[in-house]
Amino acid sequence: MEYLSIDGQRFYNMIVNASNKLEEQKDFVNSLNVFPVPDGDTGTNMSLTLKSAVVEISNVKGKSIDNVSKDLAKGALMGARGNSGVILSQIFRGISKGLQGKNKVNSSEFTLALEEGAKAAYKAVMRPTEGTILTIIKAAGEGAAKSKKENITELLQEVCDYSKRMLDKTPDMLPVLKKAGVVDAGGMGLLIIFQGMYEALKEGIEEVYLKKAEDIVTKSSAKSVESEEIKYGYCTEFFIHLKSSDISSFKDKLQALGDSIVVVKDEDVLKVHIHSNDPGEILSEAIKLGELSKIKIDNMRQQHRSILNADGGKTPLEDINNDSEGEGYISQESVQDKEYAFITVAAGKGIKRIFQDLGVDYVIEGGQTMNPSTEDILNCINKLNAENIFVLPNNKNIIMAANQAAELSDKVVKVIPTKTIPQGITAITVFNPGEGLEENINTMEKAISTVTTGSVTYAVRDTEIDGKDVKTGDILGIIEGKIEKVGKDIFEVCDKIISYMVKEHSELISIYYGKDCNEDEVNSFLEKLEDKYDDIDIQCYSGEQPLYYFIVSVE
Known part of the structure; x- marks a missing residue:
């Protein structure tokens, strides 16, 4: 159908349809995660983030597209799950900025909103990686800008086509995607959102309802991406209440001082996140721009979703005793x-x-x-x-x-x-x-830096990763996010990764076995470990965790 403009109600219909479409395909998006373990969750996190945003805009009657988009951005912020969900919330934040002050928008104004979504996402990530969801939101803005269509339905069709072509190129941008034979999961999730928005306009959907949580939220798989070696040891976060406008120069200085840099400006406040080796140097540069608040420094050296209730907002807690x-x-x-x-x-x-x-x-x-x-x-x-x-x-x-x-x-x-x-x-x-706050923070952060963690699970698909050929059903031994052993027996794989983790001065091995393990077999395995490491204290617990046969730590 032809729409030369869209108002708040129409935008609501587009977003709800997109949410339902993403929920239907979230398992497919999950399957695109590079790491072949049974917990790829990009699709799940994006779907739940978007669902939370939709719940926030459920009372849309009589609202402008400006107000609907503001509520949408707020809902995404509060409901953001995982890294993909956080980035999606930033995209909606940018789109809301582009729709500010508008009762309804035409194709040119909607194009500007998509471009603002891309800008917000890229600004939030200091060193954006191409071949990810960032590339696809940028492509959406570019596709809209290239289009000359005044009919927003046709405009969105071209946005989807252009974004799809760019998504197909993501394996050429990220070698890890090409090795795994997949496109970027976050990018696919965003494309599905745009396709859902387009579908709502194409079919002229007048009434669309968010499916009940029990219908659309199911136990699914979630991801554990490869961890990278920590180059910088301190995570520093703070707010700057700006007195100076020289933000660009400040960003340039941050580039030379660390990584994982996120700088987000909201009116006169700048939120900063950076990993560095000298937090003091970061703060010294920051204070030149204005007054600092909510300073948080974490020493990083050394990793739920549960079914939502129909109201979409209840905290997913479980009573341990009952x-x-x-x-x-x-x-x-x-x-x-x-x-x-x-x-x-x-x-x-x-x-x-x-x-x-x-x-x-x-x-x-x-x-x-x-x-x-x-x-x-x-x-x-x-x-x-x-x-x-x-x-x-x-x-x-x-x-x-x-x-x-x-x-x-x-x-x-x-x-x-x-x-x-x-x-x-x-x-x-x-x-x-009995200690003070800062003393306990330092003690805990120092303690976790001494913990090496391993796990044993199974592969959900064929792939080649970390130089290892992995087949569906293989048992995977993972240490600090990297696959170190591929085998057929959970005990043999667990034994091998423990041998990799134990060092000369190791004093304690802790083992938590999952709900799929046989207790008698675990006890036999434990006896062998005690003979093998007779000078190390070994503790074993029934963790009853899903998906992972063993979680192991060595200290």
Whole structure:
């Protein structure tokens, strides 16, 4: 159908249809993740992020496209899950900026909004990598700009075609995609969103409803991308209340001082994130631009999603003592004011029980295959009465959402950047309630840097990665995010990665076996390990975690 302009209601229909389309194809997007383990979650995270955004704009009657897009951006921010979800929220933030002040827009104005979406995404990532979702949002803007169509339906068709051609080129931009024989998962997710928007206009959909959560949200697979060697040891985040406008020069200086740089400007406030080896030098440059606030420095040296309720907003918590209640575990002390409280993310009844025994106040069910949203974590924070609240993400793909929740809270919230379950357990173990806040932060961060984590799972598809030929069903031994051993037997693979992880001064091996392991076989394996490493303390727990036969740490 022909649409020379779109208003708030029409834009709402486009977005809801896009959300439903992405939900239908999220498993396909998940399958495009390069790492061949059973937890590719790009599609899941993008779908849940978009669904959260749609819930925010459910009351659209009489609203302008400006107001609808603002609410959409807010919903995406709060519901952002994983790195792909965070980037998607930035895209919507940019589109909202492009639609600002408009009751409805024509094709030229809609084109400008897409271009603003690309600008916002690229600005948020200091060193953008081509061949990713960033390339596709840029292509969408370029495709719209090249089009001369006044009919927005035809314009979006050309946007989809142009973005699809660019997506097909992503394997040539990223060798890791070519080796795996896939296009970029995040880029595919974004293309599906645009296709859903186009479909709503093409078919003239007048009424479209977001499917109920129980219909569209299913247990799915989530990703664990390859971890990279940490070149810079400190994660520094802060806000600058700008007095100077020389942002460009500041960005140039950051380039030479670190990586993983994100700089986002919102009116007169600049949010900065950078990994460097000298946080003091970063702050010295930053203070030249204005007053600093919410400074957070993490020592990084050394990694849920659960089914949403129909209201789309309930925190995905599980009662460790009584799973049937569906609420989060909360210690008796948590309802009272106290100095310290803990929130952690974990999957597997045994692992969650370990955190409970260590005094954790809330356990959010999640981790691999389940990345909780910013709002999920923030809801837990708001329920705790404590002077200082620690959040342990226990997964590298949850850290960004945890940091965002901390920033949105008016409480003192510190995210300890734990990337694995063993790191989270170690952090709580070394926590000393008799020490001050900064002393505990330093102690925990130092402790997690000494933890080496391995895991044993299975391959979900054929591929070649890390120089190894992997076939579907092979058993994979992974150390710090890299496949180190491919085999056929879970115990042989686990034994091998432990041998790689144990060093001259290693003192403790901790093993958490999953729900698919046979307890008698595990005990026999444990006896062999005790004979092999008779000078090292070995501890073994039933973690009951899904997908991973073993999670192992060596300290």
